[in-house]
Each structure stands twice: as structure tokens, then as C-alpha cells.
Amino acid sequence: MFLSRLGLRNFRNFEQAVVEFPERGAALIGDNGQGKTNLLEAGYYLEIFRSFRGARDEQLITFGCGHFRVEGVLSDDEGGAEVEVAAAYAREGRRKKVILDGREPGRMGEAIGHVSAIIFTSSDVEIVAGGPGARRRFLDIMLSLVEPGYLPALQRYRQILSQRNELLRNGASLAELAAWSAGLAFVGSRISEARARWIAARGASFSRYYAAISGEREAGLAYLPSVPAPDSGGERETSGWSESFHSEIERRADQERRRGLTLVGPHRDDVSFWVTDGGERLQLRTFGSAGQQRTAAIALRMAEAETLRAARGRRPILMLDDVFAELDAQRAERVVELLMAEEWGQVIVTSPKPTEFALLGNSLARYRIAGGEVAHL
Ligand SMILES: Nc1ncnc2c1ncn2[C@@H]1O[C@H](COP(=O)(O)OP(=O)(O)OP(=O)(O)O)[C@@H](O)[C@H]1O
Ligand SMILES: [Mg+2]
CATH class of the missing domain: 1.20.1050.90 (RecF/RecN/SMC, N-terminal domain)
Incomplete structure (x- = not known):
């Protein structure tokens, strides 16, 4: 399974965004403070229904708004079956809602882990x-x-x-x-x-x-x-x-x-x-x-x-948020080798420096993130 679509509404600095990701993965480029980590935070939210940064749900709502919503579509590697995972949170009454394929699961525990993602931050x-x-x-x-x-x-x-x-x-x-x-x-x-x-x-x-x-x-x-x-x-x-x-x-x-x-x-x-x-x-x-x-x-x-x-029993999605920063060139190359090995699924990686993606052999689709907007390059 891979994340084929991610939709955000009033999440952090994204008022509204829909991103389509290819099966192999994506490289997200953007200057500091533009929303790269926020986008991954939204994607990983669908795995654990909380912020990987330990932020409270109300902090994830765009300043001045009342609620946020994140939606993801997971597609089969063969492009067949799809699973939809969505989460919404309203400041008023602190209401959190999780939806799996159009249905609200009985317990939160039932919903977690459907994306099967790992986040490296x-x-x-x-x-x-x-x-x-x-x-x-x-x-x-x-x-x-x-x-x-x-x-x-x-x-x-x-x-x-x-x-x-x-x-x-x-x-x-x-x-x-x-x-x-x-x-x-x-x-x-x-x-x-x-x-x-x-x-x-x-x-x-x-x-x-x-x-x-x-x-x-x-x-x-x-x-x-x-x-x-x-x-x-x-x-x-x-x-x-x-x-x-x-x-x-x-x-x-x-x-x-x-x-x-x-x-x-x-x-x-x-x-x-x-x-x-x-x-x-x-x-x-x-x-x-x-x-x-x-x-x-x-x-x-x-x-x-x-x-x-x-x-x-399936290959997890790897999300990497600016993890090459402190590594010397050799280590960074070896990390990329490990990441590109067959045994993992889709790879979504962010960096403020496009040169780092050269390491990934230009094999990933590129997106630019600026001011909470995402553009396919
Ligand atoms: N609830 C919110 N509503 C609106 N904007 C927010 C909210 N929370 C954070 N932001 C804004 O999001 C921006 C930070 O985004 P993010 O952490 O994704 O940056 P980044 O692209 O990962 O940058 P860096 O390269 O420095 O890691 C900040 O400018 C911050 O003001
Ligand atoms: Mg960041």
C-alpha cells in the first residue's frame, strides 16, 4: 500500500491542499518554515491520530480557524483496492472524529496503524x-x-x-x-x-x-x-x-x-x-x-x-523529515542505499536543500512547498 492522496483542510499553515503522490514516493523541497514538517505531520496523523511532534490537537488547527481535517487515500501496489482514512478535530467540544472507509470505528485502537508508516525526524x-x-x-x-x-x-x-x-x-x-x-x-x-x-x-x-x-x-x-x-x-x-x-x-x-x-x-x-x-x-x-x-x-x-x-505483512511507507542534515557524505549515501532497498514501500522525504535529493538518484517526484501551498515540479 502507498499513500496516493493526502488532503488537508485548516491543518497548521495549510488552509487547503490536496497532494497526489506516486507509488515510488516524493521529495518535498521548501525553505525553512514553509510547511514541510507540517505536511508529514498530517500524513503521520493518519497513522496514530496525534501529532508525532507531541503537539496537542488544537495546536494543529490553522490559527483563527475552528477545526481541521486530514484525509488520506491508500492504494494497493497494483493500483487496485483503496482504503480511505480521515480524521477531523474541532476546537469546540474538543471533538475528534476518525473515519475508516466511510465508517467510524468503535475504538480509536481499531483505527491506528492503517497507513503503516514510519516517520524519521x-x-x-x-x-x-x-x-x-x-x-x-x-x-x-x-x-x-x-x-x-x-x-x-x-x-x-x-x-x-x-x-x-x-x-x-x-x-x-x-x-x-x-x-x-x-x-x-x-x-x-x-x-x-x-x-x-x-x-x-x-x-x-x-x-x-x-x-x-x-x-x-x-x-x-x-x-x-x-x-x-x-x-x-x-x-x-x-x-x-x-x-x-x-x-x-x-x-x-x-x-x-x-x-x-x-x-x-x-x-x-x-x-x-x-x-x-x-x-x-x-x-x-x-x-x-x-x-x-x-x-x-x-x-x-x-x-x-x-x-x-x-x-x-506489507512494506511500510517511510517518511523522512530532513534527516540528512548532520550526516557526512558517506553516511548519507549509505542511508539512501538502505532506503532505496526493495524491502520498503513508498518514500516521502523533505529537505530545504534540493541538492540532497540528488543522492536519491532523482528517482522521486518533486514538489515545492511554500507558504502552505504545494506545487508539483
Ligand atoms: N496552527 C497553525 N496555524 C498556522 N500556521 C502554523 C500553525 N502551526 C505552525 N504554523 C506555521 O507553520 C510554519 C512551520 O512549518 P514547518 O514546521 O512545516 O516548516 P518546515 O518547512 O518544516 O521548516 P524547516 O525547514 O525549518 O523544518 C511556521 O511558520 C508556523 O508559524
Ligand atoms: Mg521542518
């Missing part, structure tokens, strides 16, 4: 170089898209966490906390197990992509869960995780009550990105160069793309 370095929250957010969005039950577990976990924190703040006794601690262990172990399983399954892909782009260096991912990982580390080890949660909650009970805060659980997980240098493992977060951090972020997105492809 310049802010992805934050996942590697920023605080642990960015890494958890990455895992949560991806696993919500591919892992049945992950999103409901996450939503339940957030409720439990806020209730439990409230009780701790108010000096609740251990007995009063017991039910919430059990819930935390139960739901938390699902989340941790899924995160651990993903890193175990795709860590090698990350390493492979990192090596392919950098042309050297061994790199890897490691899960740093807030509770000790069960010994076996095997598949579907939810029971092992649950035991680990229970003993850690017990061990830190006094500390939690003193601080009035839940200190155990997946909301305190982290992931480490490392490269080897002279046999030593260096943390990319603290010691990586800008280019190395960017390389790791791209390798991570490719591992995500591989995950999505496996889960959906």
Missing part, C-alpha cells in the same frame, strides 16, 4: 541523546502499533500509577496500597515483558543498520528496566516479571512512602544506546557525536520499520 536524536522519557515514548508508540493489548495496558497503567501516587502522597498504609501495588505489578509486567521482548528481537537489527550506515563500529541497544529482569529473559516471561515487580515493590516500600511517589515500574525504565570504541562500550547519549547519535536514531527507525513490516 530531525528530533529523533532526542531518543538517543535526550532524557529517558523520549525513549519510553518511542517504545510505547511503536509497541502500541504492533503489540495487541499493549495500548490498553499502558492506559490502565497510567491510571494505576496516578491513583497509587495519590495514595502515597497522602501517606496511605501498606494495606491501603496493596491492591494498587498488585495492579502495578500485573500491568507493569506486561509492559516490561513486551519492551524486553522487542529489544531482544530487534536489537540485532539495530546493530546491523548502525553498522551498515556507519560502515564500521559495533553498536547496540540494552533495556534498563526499573526492576531486575527475570533470569531466563525468555519469551513471554510475564510471570518472571511479575515476581520481580513484587519483590522490588517490597524492597522499596519504605522509600516510596517517604518520598510519596511510585519508584518502581515501567514509567522509570530506560534504554541505553552504545557503541564500542577500542573494546570499550561508550554510551551514545553522553559520548556520541552529533552524527553518531543521528546514525543511531536512523538505525532505530529502520528497526521499527522492520517491526512494522513483520507485524503488518
Whole structure:
């Protein structure tokens, strides 16, 4: 499937735009601040029904307007079947509506993931170089898209966490906390197990992509869960995780009550990105160069793309927002080689510098974006 048409109405700086994309993909050129990222934000909105930049829905409405609407048409690779995905949001009453092939799905969870897209953005370095929250957010969005039950577990976990924190703040006794601690262990172990399983399954892909782009260096991912990982580390080890949660909650009970805060659980997980240098493992977060951090972020997105492809059984659409900026010429070329490999679907790429598209072998249709208007070149 590929995105054959994208329509925007009152979305960011686009009052009205309709863009037709060919199957192979598109290169979007435009000066700073013209709407390149906004256009991809609209396209990816149809995948997760929220902004990939973490913006609130009302911020996506064109200044001075009351609502926005985004519509996408996904066409079959053979040009046959089509799927229509649309989303609308009104400031008044904060109403969000999602439409799949003319029908409103019962739950939002049913609608997400239909576009099957991955977005590579310049802010992805934050996942590697920023605080642990960015890494958890990455895992949560991806696993919500591919892992049945992950999103409901996450939503339940957030409720439990806020209730439990409230009780701790108010000096609740251990007995009063017991039910919430059990819930935390139960739901938390699902989340941790899924995160651990993903890193175990795709860590090698990350390493492979990192090596392919950098042309050297061994790199890897490691899960740093807030509770000790069960010994076996095997598949579907939810029971092992649950035991680990229970003993850690017990061990830190006094500390939690003193601080009035839940200190155990997946909301305190982290992931480490490392490269080897002279046999030593260096943390990319603290010691990586800008280019190395960017390389790791791209390798991570490719591992995500591989995950999505496996889960959906089709080639994902790759959206790249100005990701070549910090890469040296060789790395940029290797990224392009990986992108042009058969195993991905349509590629939609943006840059303020048309010269960067030369790397892509001029194989993509070109569009110019200026002041919220799109013109085919
Ligand atoms: N809700 C909104 N309504 C109208 N305009 C908006 C809204 N939100 C953002 N903009 C405008 O969109 C523009 C930024 O667009 P965008 O981030 O897509 O730029 P870009 O082409 O990706 O630029 P760069 O090359 O710097 O990344 C800004 O000028 C901003 O004022
Ligand atoms: Mg941009």
C-alpha cells in the first residue's frame, strides 16, 4: 500500500491542499518554515491520530480557524483496492472524529496503524541523546502499533500509577496500597515483558543498520528496566516479571512512602544506546557525536520499520523529515542505499536543500512547498 492522496483542510499553515503522490514516493523541497514538517505531520496523523511532534490537537488547527481535517487515500501496489482514512478535530467540544472507509470505528485502537508508516525526524536524536522519557515514548508508540493489548495496558497503567501516587502522597498504609501495588505489578509486567521482548528481537537489527550506515563500529541497544529482569529473559516471561515487580515493590516500600511517589515500574525504565570504541562500550547519549547519535536514531527507525513490516505483512511507507542534515557524505549515501532497498514501500522525504535529493538518484517526484501551498515540479 502507498499513500496516493493526502488532503488537508485548516491543518497548521495549510488552509487547503490536496497532494497526489506516486507509488515510488516524493521529495518535498521548501525553505525553512514553509510547511514541510507540517505536511508529514498530517500524513503521520493518519497513522496514530496525534501529532508525532507531541503537539496537542488544537495546536494543529490553522490559527483563527475552528477545526481541521486530514484525509488520506491508500492504494494497493497494483493500483487496485483503496482504503480511505480521515480524521477531523474541532476546537469546540474538543471533538475528534476518525473515519475508516466511510465508517467510524468503535475504538480509536481499531483505527491506528492503517497507513503503516514510519516517520524519521530531525528530533529523533532526542531518543538517543535526550532524557529517558523520549525513549519510553518511542517504545510505547511503536509497541502500541504492533503489540495487541499493549495500548490498553499502558492506559490502565497510567491510571494505576496516578491513583497509587495519590495514595502515597497522602501517606496511605501498606494495606491501603496493596491492591494498587498488585495492579502495578500485573500491568507493569506486561509492559516490561513486551519492551524486553522487542529489544531482544530487534536489537540485532539495530546493530546491523548502525553498522551498515556507519560502515564500521559495533553498536547496540540494552533495556534498563526499573526492576531486575527475570533470569531466563525468555519469551513471554510475564510471570518472571511479575515476581520481580513484587519483590522490588517490597524492597522499596519504605522509600516510596517517604518520598510519596511510585519508584518502581515501567514509567522509570530506560534504554541505553552504545557503541564500542577500542573494546570499550561508550554510551551514545553522553559520548556520541552529533552524527553518531543521528546514525543511531536512523538505525532505530529502520528497526521499527522492520517491526512494522513483520507485524503488518506489507512494506511500510517511510517518511523522512530532513534527516540528512548532520550526516557526512558517506553516511548519507549509505542511508539512501538502505532506503532505496526493495524491502520498503513508498518514500516521502523533505529537505530545504534540493541538492540532497540528488543522492536519491532523482528517482522521486518533486514538489515545492511554500507558504502552505504545494506545487508539483
Ligand atoms: N496552527 C497553525 N496555524 C498556522 N500556521 C502554523 C500553525 N502551526 C505552525 N504554523 C506555521 O507553520 C510554519 C512551520 O512549518 P514547518 O514546521 O512545516 O516548516 P518546515 O518547512 O518544516 O521548516 P524547516 O525547514 O525549518 O523544518 C511556521 O511558520 C508556523 O508559524
Ligand atoms: Mg521542518
